[in-house]
Amino acid sequence: MPLRFVHALFLLGFSLLLLACEGAAVTTPTPVTLTIAGSTSMAPVLKALTDAYSRRHPNVVFDLRGGGSTLGEAAIRAGRYDIVASTLFPPDPEAGRPAPPGDEALVRTPIGLDGLAxxxxxxxxxxxxxLVQLRDIFSGKVLNWQALGSNAGEIVLVSREDGSGARDLFETRVMGEERVSLTAVVMPTSQDVVDYVAGNPAAIGYVSRAHAAAWMTDAQMTTNAAQEEAPIKVLEVEGRRPTRDAIAAQQYVLTQPLYLITRGAPTGRVRQFIDFVLSPAGQAIVAQYHAPIR
Known part of the structure; x- marks a missing residue:
C-alpha cells in the first residue's frame, strides 16, 4: 500500500476522532433549576438532601425558599414552584380541616416524621x-417559672408566625380552644426561636426537632455535662422527648408529618429528586434530622 495512501487514511481517522470528541462535548447535560418553597422547619434536611443530590447530578441546582407550610401549599395549588415542603396534616373535613379549592390536584409524598421540641x-x-402545663404557660395563666419549680423569673413566651406548620400543630395539640398570649414574641423560623431562647434564661419556645437534634440522642438527652454546654434544653412532654424512636413509634404527642408536595404526579427531574429522597441514601439523610418514613 503506498505510503501516501496510508497517510491519508491516518488523517481521515484522526479527523473523525476529533469530530466525535466535539460531538461528545455538545451533549453536556442542560442545567436545571428546581425551586422548593414552604416549611422552614424542613430547611436543614432539605439543604442536606439537595446538596447530596447536586453532588450526584452537578447540572441540577436548587433554589430553596421559605415562606411557611400554609403559604407554600397555597402557592403550589396556584402552580408556582416545582415542589413545596409542608408539615401540615392533609385536609380532612371530618376532622375539621376542609380541602381548599385546587387541593385535589396536589400529590403529597411523605418523606418522614417530625416532632415539636x-x-x-x-x-x-x-x-x-x-400538655396542661404548656397550655397554662402559653395562654398566660402561669406567668412565673417559680410556679413550676424554677428560679428563671417571669416567663417569656416565644411562638412562630401565623401560617407556620409548627404553630398549627402547637395550637391544635396544645392550645385547643385557648389562644396563645398576645405577649408572646413571634419568630419567623425555628432557628430564630432557638437563637432567642438561647439568649434569654426565662424564655420557652417550640421548634422542629431538626433544630434540637444536635443536643439529643435516639434514646435520651446527652450527658449533663454536654447539656450544660448546649445553647438550649429540650423538655419532656408527657414523659417523653422527641427522639427518633419515640416519633417513629407515635409515642410522642407533638408529632407531625413531613411532605414534599407537587401539583400533579411528579415527573422528570422532580420525580428523580423525590425518588432519591425516598431511596436508602436519601432516607439516611432524613434520619439525621427526623424519623425517616422507610
Missing part, C-alpha cells in the same frame, strides 16, 4: 411539662 434555656431547672 419544647425548648428552654439550659439554666432553667424545669425538665418536663405536661
Amino acid at each position: 419544647i425548648i428552654v434555656h439550659p439554666t432553667n431547672e424545669v425538665t418536663a411539662l405536661s
Whole structure:
C-alpha cells in the first residue's frame, strides 16, 4: 500500500476522532433549576438532601425558599414552584380541616416524621411539662417559672408566625380552644426561636426537632455535662422527648408529618429528586434530622 495512501487514511481517522470528541462535548447535560418553597422547619434536611443530590447530578441546582407550610401549599395549588415542603396534616373535613379549592390536584409524598421540641434555656431547672402545663404557660395563666419549680423569673413566651406548620400543630395539640398570649414574641423560623431562647434564661419556645437534634440522642438527652454546654434544653412532654424512636413509634404527642408536595404526579427531574429522597441514601439523610418514613 503506498505510503501516501496510508497517510491519508491516518488523517481521515484522526479527523473523525476529533469530530466525535466535539460531538461528545455538545451533549453536556442542560442545567436545571428546581425551586422548593414552604416549611422552614424542613430547611436543614432539605439543604442536606439537595446538596447530596447536586453532588450526584452537578447540572441540577436548587433554589430553596421559605415562606411557611400554609403559604407554600397555597402557592403550589396556584402552580408556582416545582415542589413545596409542608408539615401540615392533609385536609380532612371530618376532622375539621376542609380541602381548599385546587387541593385535589396536589400529590403529597411523605418523606418522614417530625416532632415539636419544647425548648428552654439550659439554666432553667424545669425538665418536663405536661400538655396542661404548656397550655397554662402559653395562654398566660402561669406567668412565673417559680410556679413550676424554677428560679428563671417571669416567663417569656416565644411562638412562630401565623401560617407556620409548627404553630398549627402547637395550637391544635396544645392550645385547643385557648389562644396563645398576645405577649408572646413571634419568630419567623425555628432557628430564630432557638437563637432567642438561647439568649434569654426565662424564655420557652417550640421548634422542629431538626433544630434540637444536635443536643439529643435516639434514646435520651446527652450527658449533663454536654447539656450544660448546649445553647438550649429540650423538655419532656408527657414523659417523653422527641427522639427518633419515640416519633417513629407515635409515642410522642407533638408529632407531625413531613411532605414534599407537587401539583400533579411528579415527573422528570422532580420525580428523580423525590425518588432519591425516598431511596436508602436519601432516607439516611432524613434520619439525621427526623424519623425517616422507610
